[in-house]
Amino acid sequence: TMTSPGRGNYGPAARASQTLLACREAAAERFRVGQPERVVLTFNATHGLNIAIKTLVKPGSRVVISGYEHNAVTRPLHGIPGVELTVVDTPLFRPEAMLAEFEQALDAGADAVVCTHVSNVFGYRLPVEGIAAACRKRGVPFVLDASQSAGMLPISLRDLGAAFIAMPGHKGLYGPQGTGLLLCG
Numbered sequence: 660t661m662t663s664p665g666r667g668n669y670g671p672a673a674r675a676s677q678t679l680l681a682c683r684e685a686a687a688e689r690f691r692v693g694q695p696e697r698v699v700l701t702f703n704a705t706h707g708l709n710i711a712i713k714t715l716v717k718p719g720s721r722v723v724i725s726g727y728e729h730n731a732v733t734r735p736l737h738g739i740p741g742v743e744l745t746v747v748d749t750p751l752f753r754p755e756a757m758l759a760e761f762e763q764a765l766d767a768g769a770d771a772v773v774c775t776h777v778s779n780v781f782g783y784r785l786p787v788e789g790i791a792a793a794c795r796k797r798g799v800p801f802v803l804d805a806s807q808s809a810g811m812l813p814i815s816l817r818d819l820g821a822a823f824i825a826m827p828g829h830k831g832l833y834g835p836q837g838t839g840l841l842l843c844g
Contacts, residue, residue, distance in 0.1 A: 690824065691815040692842050699841040704806040705731040707825030707841035711802045712773065715822060716742060720770040723747060723761065725785055727778040732804060736773070745769070754786040762793050771800045771822075776814070777807035784812070791819040806830065809840075816842045 661675035683695035701707040712735045719741040726748030736742050745764045749757035772794050777784050794801040800822035810831025824842040828834030
C-alpha cells in the first residue's frame with residue numbers, strides 16, 4: 660500500500676513518508692535523541708557503525724576501543740590508513756579497572772572512542788556510562804555499538820552524550836532483518 664518515501668505527495672508515497680517519520684519519532688523518543696531528524700534508518704548496525712566511524716575517524720587518528728569489539732568496528736578502523744588503535748583489554752567483570760584503563764588511554768590522547776555496550780561473545784556489559792562521561796569530560800567523541808543491548812537495556816543518547824549510537828532492528832527491537840538505526844548526537 661506504500662511506495663518509496665519522498666517520491667511525491669500522492670497517496671502511497673505520502674503514507675510511506677508518514678510511516679518513516681513515525682518510526683523516526685518513536686526511536687527519537689525511546690532513545691532520548693531529541694529531534695527525529697537525528698535518527699537515521701540503516702541496513703543494520705554494521706552499516707550504522709561504518710557511517711559513524713568514517714564520519715569521525717580520519718587517516719592518522721588515534722582511536723580507543725575495548726578488547727571486546729565486533730568486526731563491524733575493527734574492520735573499518737583497520738581500513739583507514741594510519742589509524743592508531745589503543746585496545747583496552749581489561750579482564751571481564753572488572754568495570755572499575757576497565758574505566759580506569761579507558762581514562763588512562765584518553766589522557767594519552769584520543770580522537771574518538773568506539774565501544775560495544777554488551778559483548779556479543781561473553782554477554783559482558785561494559786561500563787559505558789562511565790566511559791561516555793570520561794569522553795565528555797575530555798571532549799572526545801564517543802560511538803556506542805548497541806547491537807546486543809538495544810531494546811533490552813536502557814539507552815539514552817542525551818544522557819550518554821554520544822556522537823553516535825548504532826543498533827540493528829532485528830534483535831532486541833524485534834524488527835525485520837535488514838534494518839537498523841543510527842542515532843546522531
